[in-house]
Amino acid sequence: xxxxxxxxxxxxxxxxxxxxxxxxxxxxxxxxxxxxxxxxxxxxxxxxxxxxxxxxxxxxxxxxxxxxxxxxxxxxxxxxxxxxxxxxxxxxxxxxxxxxxxxxxxxxxxxxxxxxxxxxxxxxxxxxxxxxxxxxxxxxxxxxxxxxxxxxxxxxxxxxxxxxxxxxxxxxxxxxxxxxxxxxxxxxxxxxxxxxxxxxxxxxxxxxxxxxxxxxxxxxxxxxxxxxxxxxxxxxxxxxxxxxxxxxxxxxxxxxxxxxxxxxxxxxxxxxxxxxxxxxxxxxxxxxxxxxx
Amino acid sequence: xxxxxxxxxxxxxxxxxxxxxxxxxxxxxxxxxxxxxxxxxxxxxxxxxxxxxxxxxxxxxxxxxxxxxxxxxxxxxxxxxxxxxxxxxxxxxxxxxxxxxxxxxxxxxxxxxxxxxxxxxxxxxxxxxxxxxxxxxxxxxxxxxxxxxxxxxxxxxxxxxxxxxxxxxxxxxxxxxxxxxxxxxxxxxxxxxxxxxxxxxxxxxxxxxxxxxxxxxxxxxxxxxxxxxxxxxxxxxxxxxxxxxxxxxxxxxxxxxxxxxxxxxxxxxxxxxxxxxxxxxxxxxxxxxxxxxxxxxxxxxxxxxxxxxxxxx
Numbered sequence: 090x091x092x093x094x095x096x097x098x099x100x101x102x103x104x105x106x107x108x109x110x111x112x113x114x115x116x117x118x119x120x121x122x123x124x125x126x127x128x129x130x131x132x133x134x135x136x137x138x139x140x141x142x143x144x145x146x147x148x149x150x151x152x153x154x155x156x157x158x159x160x161x162x163x164x165x166x167x168x169x170x171x172x173x174x175x176x177x178x179x180x181x182x183x184x185x186x187x188x189x190x191x192x193x194x195x196x197x198x199x200x201x202x203x204x205x206x207x208x209x210x211x212x213x214x215x216x217x218x219x220x221x222x223x224x225x226x227x228x229x230x231x232x233x234x235x236x237x238x239x240x241x242x243x244x245x246x247x248x249x250x251x252x253x254x255x256x257x258x259x260x261x262x263x264x265x266x267x268x269x270x271x272x273x274x275x276x277x278x279x280x281x282x283x284x285x286x287x288x289x290x291x292x293x294x295x296x297x298x299x300x301x302x303x304x305x306x307x308x309x310x311x312x313x314x315x316x317x318x319x320x321x322x323x324x325x326x327x328x329x330x331x332x333x334x335x336x337x338x339x340x341x342x343x344x345x346x347x348x349x350x351x352x353x354x355x356x357x358x359x360x361x362x363x364x365x366x367x368x369x370x371x372x373x374x375x376x377x378x379x380x381x382x
Numbered sequence: 383x384x385x386x387x388x389x390x391x392x393x394x395x396x397x398x399x400x401x402x403x404x405x406x407x408x409x410x411x412x413x414x415x416x417x418x419x420x421x422x423x424x425x426x427x428x429x430x431x432x433x434x435x436x437x438x439x440x441x442x443x444x445x446x447x448x449x450x451x452x453x454x455x456x457x458x459x460x461x462x463x464x465x466x467x468x469x470x471x472x473x474x475x476x477x478x479x480x481x482x483x484x485x486x487x488x489x490x491x492x493x494x495x496x497x498x499x500x501x502x503x504x505x506x507x508x509x510x511x512x513x514x515x516x517x518x519x520x521x522x523x524x525x526x527x528x529x530x531x532x533x534x535x536x537x538x539x540x541x542x543x544x545x546x547x548x549x550x551x552x553x554x555x556x557x558x559x560x561x562x563x564x565x566x567x568x569x570x571x572x573x574x575x576x577x578x579x580x581x582x583x584x585x586x587x588x589x590x591x592x593x594x595x596x597x598x599x600x601x602x603x604x605x606x607x608x609x610x611x612x613x614x615x616x617x618x619x620x621x622x623x624x625x626x627x628x629x630x631x632x633x634x635x636x637x638x639x640x641x642x643x644x645x646x647x648x649x650x651x652x653x654x655x656x657x658x659x660x661x662x663x664x665x666x667x668x669x670x671x672x673x674x675x676x677x678x679x680x681x682x683x684x685x686x687x688x689x690x691x692x693x694x695x
Contacts, residue, residue, distance in 0.1 A: 164452060218475070228475075229444075232445060232451070233447040233451045259439040262435075263440050265437070266440055269435075
């Protein structure tokens with residue numbers, strides 16, 4: 090099914106073999122532009138959270154994870170589970186760039202009958218698990234990691250969690266199991282943007298101190314700036330942080346990162362920029378990309 | 383006389399046999415190995431049992447992940463918790479994501495009769511019938527349990543299997559084949575039909591035997607697969623016997639009875655019809671047998687229901 094809509098023209102050609110830190114920064118800027126075009130074109134999206142986790146996805150898919158469209162069905166691939174399923178647009182932008190499906194497919198995002206919907210599903214090439222209900226991803230990631238240990242495989246499992254969803258008790262059930270089975274092939278990354286739909290995570294239901302909480306649950310924890318690709322590379326390339334322990338990356342991010350008027354503003358949890366906002370946002374991102382040229 | 387076991391025991395023995403044939407078969411438990419009679423499984427195949435503690439949501443989520451990595455998983459927990467607390471995990475992580483996990487609800491229905499509503503599962507058929515992509519099975523006796531476990535292990539999609547913990551008598555059957563989605567004919571008759579599932583098939587058969595002494599010949603079908611329902615067997619029973627009594631260890635809402643009623647009504651097939659199950663009321667407590675008797679789910683009670691139904695014109 091093809092619906093004529095604005096051409097997305099997402100990605101200038103680039104060589105993605107072993108990107109440098111600067112290449113990754115440029116990639117992030119390109120992804121942000123692609124993301125905003127996508128959200129503008131389809132008229133919906135979890136804009137703020139997409140922007141906060143894009144650098145994490147960028148580093149995972151372009152530097153850290155051993156997975157590609159060619160190896161996606163291999164039993165030895167690294168797995169990625171996106172527990173914060175509502176940020177599907179960010180994942181789709183990255184998967185398209187990696188060649189899991191043609192970029193033009195995303196013109197159908199959220200359209201009637203499209204397999205590209207507002208959450209990740211296995212109908213989309215590159216997606217490992219259907220998510221959308223919060224607090225589900227970590228347990229599934231634990232199961233995959235446990236199977237890897239049983240079968241003596243060296244794949245890793247990366248799970249991206251939102252901070253707001255940590256109020257779901259199922260995360261902590263899964264966390265206990267991860268530590269109990271010493272799953273050091275599991276890497277949970279918390280997109281710690283500090284905001285959820287109602288407002289600050291600390292006002293809604295205090296989460297801090299997350300590092301101490303996860304440490305007490307048996308994780309080896311490292312903090313980093315989750316919008317700094319250099320820091321992300323250093324942290325994510327050093328997993329496991331401690332042999333015999335699951336790793337947890339507490340990635341401090343900014344919701345709406347990269348667009349000044351969206352940054353740290355709860356109302357951009359989901360929302361589509363109007364024409365003027367879109368123009369301003371794209372202008373900022375173009376300038377950011379140009380500065381990296 | 384042939385020895386009888388609880389369906390639970392047959393489940394555990396069958397699973398161990400399957401586990402020895404397939405090293406990728408795993409059982410996941412939530413502190414439930416004792417109640418699931420899986421202690422000997424754990425001894426015999428310690429590498430094929432995964433314990434997650436008393437955490438049913440986690441049980442199903444982890445099972446989904448294991449299946450995603452190629453394992454053949456049976457996730458075992460009391461039916462009351464498994465289908466309520468982890469309902470969303472069953473819906474999303476198993477059914478929506480299409481992971482071939484068998485969720486096994488042990489001590490189902492009112493098996494934990496004296497423990498009260500927290501431990502009863504009288505909602506599970508209704509809840510799971512409304513979820514796409516799950517096979518729902520309640521075997522009637524040891525034979526059906528063994529066959530259902532074997533069949534579930536071959537399914538490419540999720541299943542829910544539920545049974546109790548009481549020793550179950552062997553039921554006679556007119557055909558030794560077992561197929562998911564195909565009713566088993568337990569007794570032939572032309573005057574009325576009992577359409578039962580799980581541990582209510584035995585009392586339905588007892589009722590049929592009582593009625594036979596009065597010259598009333600009842601057909602008894604074990605509709606072990608509640609979904610997908612053997613629609614043809616239900617239609618045939620309605621057409622050929624004209625009077626149907628459905629029996630289930632479940633609320634009268636949303637279970638086997640309403641599935642049959644909906645089918646017949648939409649097909650324009652008219653038959654005298656009665657749903658026997660648990661009314662929308664505070665559930666009586668006691669042993670499973672006492673509770674069954676309380677609600678007329680015993681030979682005498684079901685025979686009386688049959689006489690009343692046949693008296694209607």
